[in-house]
Amino acid sequence: MSKRICILVLIGLPATGKTTFSKWLLTLPQAPFNVIHLCYDDHLEVMAEEKSARFEFKNQRSNILSIIQLLIDELKNTSNDAKLPSHLESLVKSSLNHCNNDFLVICDDNNYYRSMRHKLYQICRQKRCAYAQIHFDCIMQLAIERNNARSTEESVPQEIIQRMAERLEKPDPIKQHWESNTFLLNAENDDYTILRTQVLVFLSKTFENNIQPMTNQMRDHNNGSVQSVVHQLDLLLRKRIGDILQANNMHDAKELQKLANLLCAKRKGILNDVKIKNEKNNSSVSAAEFNEFVELLY
Incomplete structure (x- = not known):
């Protein structure tokens, strides 16, 4: 059986439960797919000087996209054994089962701009992978309260959450057809076992729909x-x-x-x-x- 890969994009403000959700999937017993967790915070460094920070931030995000593409290529080009190459093991967390050929790659980030998400969708189109989104819907004040309850090392400045809340572009499947495969998760309830069946059914179905590359005719029409x-x-x-x-x-x-x-x-x-x-x-x-x-x- 050939391998099937799905890129799962998490969307939401800081402190809305995205990483907690990812850990829940990683530790889920008898999961119907292999789980690979790529946490952007592990790869993004905060720059001291704001002038160069934006450009360096874009470079770091580009590096993460390169890691995702490399990960997909390695999974597709290796044998059917569910095993990550040694040079990628340190970049992600994973829960793998050698009897399963479905791989869920979680892109754990705020992804508040639609353009950030669309780049991941384009990778899926190029690599013929499935694509899914989960939007952690949460009011700003609750996100701030949860952030304040975090340790100093894990919390982010309140102004960042406020600014991100202003700029967050929520998924719009009606205007953006490529965002149609989106699961809306109420982040006010962090007991994900309640949503277990719904989430797993949603993700399992996603593997059946690989994104196909654009034809030349489609490119001419869109560009x-x-x-x-x-x-x-x-x-x-x-x-x-x-x-x-x-x-x-x-x-x-x-x-x-x-x-x-x-x-x-x-x-x-x-x-x-x-x-x-x-x-x-x-x-x-x-x-x-x-x-x-x-x-x-x-």
Whole structure:
């Protein structure tokens, strides 16, 4: 029997139970699939200087995506024995059964931007794997209360949770068809044994639906011209600048104009970088990447 692989993307604020849920799956007796847990916190380092932090953060996330792709390739290209190569064992936690050929790879992160999730979906399409999402739905105040109850080493600053709550893009299966395979989990109830049957049925069914690679016709339909994509990005950047200026409480007109000039300079720099990337790679930036560029204005 050939191996089946499913990428499971966890979505939610810090302290909503994502890692607890992952550990529950890891220790589940007689699980219907092998479990591989990739916790992003184990691979992301906090940068001291904010100026370089955003760019380094993107590089670190790119490295994690590379690990996931390598993991999929290794699983597919090795024998049917459920065993991880030694060079990957230290990067993930796993619960494997040599009698099972289904592998659930948990991507344990906040994944608050849709673009973060879409990159994982694209990997599934490229590698012909299944894709699933679990959204840990939780109000911000409860997440903050749980975070405050954590140890100093495990807690995150409250402002990070607040900022993430503002930016969290919840799954929208109606507008984003690729997010249709999403399980909504009420994170206010952390006793996952109650949801055992529902969760396991949801995940088991997911293995039956591998994402197929895009045909050339589909690529031509989905990818607009470079000019068109850059124009759309420009509109989003301009809107974001307007929102920033409107929300700013500066009473000094000169200081406000100084901020506006700074943001416009950043906008031009971002657009120029996108054009260079398009020319270098001979490919257009996808709409799913827009939020990452807009984020550079913050």
